[in-house]
Amino acid sequence: MTQINHLPHEAEDRASQKVPRLRFAPSPTGFQHIGGYRTALFSWLFARHTGGQFIIRIEDTDVARTVEGAVDYLIDGMKWLLMDYDEGPLVGGPYGPYYQTQRKALYQQYTNQLIESGHAYRCYCTPERLAEMRAEQEAKKLPPRYDRRCRYLTPEERAANDAAGLKWVVRSAMPIEGETLVHDELRGDITFNNTDLDDTVILKSDGLPTYHLAHIVDDHLMGITHTLRGEEWISSAPRHVQIYKALGWEIPLMYHLPSVLGKDKKKLSKRHNAPSWKALEEQGYLPEAVFNFLALLGWSYDDKTEILTQEELIKAFTLDRIGISGGIYDPEKLIWMNGVYIRQLSLDKLVERTLPYMERPEIQGGLPDSVSRPLDRAYTARVLQLEHERLKTLGEAAEVISFFYVDELTYETEMLIPKKMDAAATREALQQARDLLATLTWEHEVMEGAMRQLAQERGFKPGPFFGPQRVAISGRTAAPPLFETMEVLGREKTLERIDKAIARLS
């Protein structure tokens, strides 16, 4: 690729020097919600777009909050959302290990380097003292900040503290004056006053690093070229910049992604109105639809294209089209998009993917337990064909089509009787329909023709005439086209159900 007639944007220039490497670095402290996966998805798309690598790294340094099973859940979610990865848990890779708890020695090594170069120091302050200090500062309406007492300890004092076996953490020594420039590729330069920078803890008393140190060491060692993370990190970015500088490392290109918000405009969080991928799967959302939807949350292709396959997204995805203002997650639009993807499925695929939802136990949203499994595939295909364009999620199929499978229909007799008609008239109409139906070839075109003729001859209006039949055979007022439904249901069941309806009206 030769492109010499224009000066590339700085970001492109730097990025083009090497194969892009991007990472998704979740902490296993709970179940990743779709906002988190959106971040992963952007990184993944860009890696695939450029032919770069996509890495998963587990940031499990907060041992106390680590939730068992979270990593498996996370990886399963990636798989479900159709994202693979080149390096990470399970598959390993040349830059491993990919769990931060297994890289402890590395962080300690660089912490020592920082201490030696005067960019970090041991702090012996107890949590009690820190809490006290904070309370005082708050009372005085001062910004809560570590007072740097330990930063100015003499070597003798330090030695004495160590000899006394005091517990310590390591804090980074931030510059006291001047400014720090954070260059965000999406927003441009952001300037921070160094007086606002706290000497944050980079190594905890348990010997593990905090995020601030760990991600820098790992991103550097793993050769990460672009870092995509939530915009909640902007405020700690200047401290990260300082640590990079202290270590003498090049800073990867930083992209702070806009937040995904809930209906209340608050950032989506695990315990707060954020669906997990599992919940979406259980409801019968197609991962390819969710993928498409998520890609459009904070990124856009142009002024009209919204339905893009994963392949198209890979081809189209560039970082410069990421937006900067937070967006509310709109479940309504996801439902619509899911419907679009369902309609695009071939009947065969639809059956294959819907069957598990129908066969799951009733309590989980499957067909009534009285219906024996496994379901007849050919029959189910005929059923699903009728419902195909009506489905919004795979999970709702069972409820909508259960009448094709159960023996007994349950519905209110009232539903049988159209407005402006009484029970007797309805019964009479049903009886006539039933008598004619019994004589017909069981094909929907034949039935429709004959029945329409009957309606015309007897002066029945289509609505009130066909309506009761629909309720009689399906127990529902909203159902697929009547005669196709009858055809699939079969003569015997159809006539039997109409008879039962007639009996109800007697």
Next chain:
RNA sequence: GCCUCGUUCGUCUAGCGGCCUUGGACGCCGCCCUUUCAAGGCGGAGAUCACGGGUUCGAAUCCCGUACGAGGUACCA
């Protein structure tokens, strides 16, 4: 409180100085199709481009301020 980011229809967004009395999509409403429900087609309502100043021949687009929203302010990420 302090620091930082953000602000175009209810929602997702297009827009990077003239093509915009802002285009698309979801949702909503109406009409058509129709035995119901969908799907589909057509149409509509819906944004003083948060507000106020500037810069400019010209601003949704650039600058400043204000308001509002969000995020951060942990030995959490």
